[in-house]
Amino acid sequence: MDPMTLFAVLLVSVAAILAGGIRFSHWWYERENKSQFDGHTVRLWLNEDSDWMVAIEDMPTVSAFGKTPAAALRELATAWAGVRESFRQRGEPVPASPHADTSPTRDAIKTQNAEIIDSQTQMNERLSDHAAHILDLSRRLEADRQATAEAVARMESRMDHMETKLDRRNDKAADPASTAKGCQ
Numbered sequence: 001m002d003p004m005t006l007f008a009v010l011l012v013s014v015a016a017i018l019a020g021g022i023r024f025s026h027w028w029y030e031r032e033n034k035s036q037f038d039g040h041t042v043r044l045w046l047n048e049d050s051d052w053m054v055a056i057e058d059m060p061t062v063s064a065f066g067k068t069p070a071a072a073l074r075e076l077a078t079a080w081a082g083v084r085e086s087f088r089q090r091g092e093p094v095p096a097s098p099h100a101d102t103s104p105t106r107d108a109i110k111t112q113n114a115e116i117i118d119s120q121t122q123m124n125e126r127l128s129d130h131a132a133h134i135l136d137l138s139r140r141l142e143a144d145r146q147a148t149a150e151a152v153a154r155m156e157s158r159m160d161h162m163e164t165k166l167d168r169r170n171d172k173a174a175d176p177a178s179t180a181k182g183c184q
Helices: 003-018 026-033 069-089 106-174 176-183
Strands: 022-024 042-046 052-056 059-066
Touching: 042 069, 052 069, 059 069
Parallel strands: none
Antiparallel strands: 022 042, 042 052, 052 059
């Protein structure tokens, strides 16, 4: 922390103490102590006996005291661990802070993005496989269509040839002179 910011924090803290209490919000404590209180806001103040009192604001019965703010916070961390264990033993969820940051972390977002990219890659590969299969089927279908068209053309040519032969026979049969020649 730069000296000006530290001075400003110290000045605000002293003013708050003189006004009857100081409230350290979750963001400050999270940065210093890795979120030991699961996002709950911690209230810290100096009592009339010159002891530092600290309590979880949403659960005022969870509190501790010490000769210094750090000692009071250590005691509160011990008390909070006991409260959490008590909830676990009863099979109940630990109460969530109404102030807790529920937004996904940067790592969670990166993981989710990586999963989406992997899923998209797999879908693209499957789509490419399907497209290749459809292209292959299309080529086969075109080859079959051409083969069928050629077969139909050959059949039509044969039919035309047979009709021509049949017409000639019929013409010969209808012509009496060609019939008489064949008989002589």
